[in-house]
Amino acid sequence: MLVRLFGSLATLLRALTGIAFAVLIAAVLLQVVTRLALPVSPVWTEELSRFALLYLVALGGGLALRTGELVNVDLLLTALPERGRRWLEAVAMVGVICFAATLVPPALEFVAIGEFQTSPALGWQMTWIHLIVLIAPLSLALFAIERLVTLALGRGGT
């Protein structure tokens, strides 16, 4: 049940990450095409593509933890027997969660600063862009919790 919940959250995040990437690609392509083919090109494409990248990273970061693509050094991990490895991995995941929690208050502060700024080309309030520094640790924590749950369930099973 819990596992299924994380599964659907991952699907949702994957979809959002994909959308961010699609926006990024569309913005850059628009920039190239208009510059090479039209006399004028919109000024906001560069800004939009950067913002899309920030969202892509913040949303995708947690998913990367899930797929194991967020590289770590497994020198000690591989040297340990199966049981020790699980414990050590659990420690690392708890570490990720604590780190993410520590980031939340300063991230909120940074988001609040965005209220006084608007982006130069699109005129968007920067709050919405600064939000990525909050999303990134939350998405990391989410999947660190999932990993903890599966580790706990796996140990119960053996």
Added chain:
Amino acid sequence: MYIALLFGSFLIVLLLGFPVAVALGVASVLYLLAKDLPLTVLPQTMFSGMDSFVLLCIPGFILAGNLMNGGGITDRIIRFANALVGSIRGGLGLTSIFGAMIFAGISGTAVAEAASIGSVMIPGMRRAGYPVSFAAALIAAASTVGPIIPPSVPMIIVGTLTGISVGRMFIAGAVPGILLGLGMMLTCYLIAVRNGYPREPWKGFRELTRSFGGAVWALLMTFLILFGIVGGFFTPTEAAIVAALYAFVIGLFVYRGFTLKDLPKLLIDSAVSSAAIILIVGFAASFGWILTSERIPQTIAEAVLSITDNKYVVILLINILLLIVGMFMETIAALIILFPPLLAVATQVGIDPVHFATFAVLNLMIGLTTPPVGVCLFVCANIAKISLVDITRAVLPFLAANVTVLMLVSYFPALSLWLPNLLFD
């Protein structure tokens, strides 16, 4: 004192198996807390570290590589390489290296290279009677050409950090990349002759031209990227997205390796891989901010310059330092932390920044095939199902060849600078 806390905590959490990105963040948080500085520094520096137009190259090139791979480019490249060099002694080994060089033109990371070439060629070489440790070691070593021959993710990151032109660095990597490939092919040939490794039958010119028709689309993509940038048609970022569009069209209509239904998965997988890299860039930016505020770059620069201000000795010292760091540290983190201080040293003794960037990236790539933290070594040992000790022993001759090329590139600036100077000036 505070710096000892920063590095100490970083190494400890790294060893505990924390993701590299998080380890950088944890160390930064502990430092800020100990110094009683506001934690908002972290989101601020992380945000500005990732808010860069140049970084957009990374998802673009990763997507382009995945689309080409999904289209079945690896098999076609290998078929062509085999038709060309397979009939020489040690033919499948030479095929792997030559294939890796072509593949390098569509992939920006060494790990992608090791995984795609390795999964085809390690079993293939084993079937043909090569020792599996030789096959795995060869491919681990060959995959390091990926980020030297453009496009290159590490060079993009250097460009983001320092403002050195990514286009120039890309072009600068071309000759060293080819040298690297040739050096490994020579090594492979010599080992093959000594041990009597097999060769493939010559398949004839007909097969050569036919297989070239399959591989040419990969070569064309490399040229599209390079000429687009050199010709001023687009920036490296735009080149990455145009390359992805090109790969999409080729994969869908020419290779017919995937359908539109597979596109969302390819898109999202590429995005997630990119996020993993850029997240490290973000947290490393916070870490780097601390180093700068503690004047670590200047301290390192002064320390090096107090030993010597002889350009050639400085090059040697930088190379030794990077080789050691590259053995123990993740490449991107090492790049972000060490590149700015070492660049300061290099420019002070009159080393051209593009030349410096080329040999520094080449050096750190060699670290990918050295134990204990060589990612490419892990990937290939995993595919071959052999121990780290076996693959390490077998990789030594290739390592020697790569270090020789590194020395050549370090001491003959023309190898890296001739081509970009010719094309851009």
